[in-house]
Amino acid sequence: MQYAAPHMKNGGSVITLTYLGGQRVCANYKVMGVAKAALEAYVRELAFELGPKAIRVNAISAGPIKTLAASGITGFDYILEYHKSVSPLRENVTTTDVAEAAAFLSGDKAKMITGQTLFVDAGYSIVGVPQLG
Numbered sequence: 001m002q003y004a005a006p007h008m009k010n011g012g013s014v015i016t017l018t019y020l021g022g023q024r025v026c027a028n029y030k031v032m033g034v035a036k037a038a039l040e041a042y043v044r045e046l047a048f049e050l051g052p053k054a055i056r057v058n059a060i061s062a063g064p065i066k067t068l069a070a071s072g073i074t075g076f077d078y079i080l081e082y083h084k085s086v087s088p089l090r091e092n093v094t095t096t097d098v099a100e101a102a103a104f105l106s107g108d109k110a111k112m113i114t115g116q117t118l119f120v121d122a123g124y125s126i127v128g129v130p131q132l133g
Ligand SMILES: NC(=O)c1ccc[n+]([C@@H]2O[C@H](COP(=O)([O-])OP(=O)(O)OC[C@H]3O[C@@H](n4cnc5c(N)ncnc54)[C@H](O)[C@@H]3O)[C@@H](O)[C@H]2O)c1
Pocket: 017, 018, 019, 020, 061, 062, 063, 064, 065, 066, 067, 068, 069, 070
């Protein structure tokens, strides 16, 4: 943003990708959780700093998706299975779901939304005690 912001003369929308591990402890996510917590704090700081220039800054917290980066996380297949069985929508998230949310955040329909972390996770993050059986 240090380099991009000066070129964004007419404002704009900036989006980063985060994960639940930035707000809760997720097994095997380890220091990535700390990094994502910092990233989400950065989103708020940058939204505050760049708001007067009409630049909005938000994060999308995506549910688990099997990508190259995700393959580095131990037990990822279990995470996918668990996420699907516990999330209110009983679905796993796709890259298209994340892209649709990003398109929304990029456009005018989100023109008053900044500094937020938007969960695109089939509702997984709201669950405290999952339905048993
Ligand atoms: N996959 C998931 O389950 C999941 C869930 C939540 C958040 N995320 C986040 O989404 C983001 C993208 O991850 P992904 O899962 O789509 O993985 P991915 O492997 O599909 O994509 C990672 C991308 O980052 C690029 N990249 C890597 N190092 C780079 C660098 N130094 N400079 C520029 N580009 C670089 C790679 O070329 C690749 O295109 C990450 O921040 C990840 O933490 C992923």
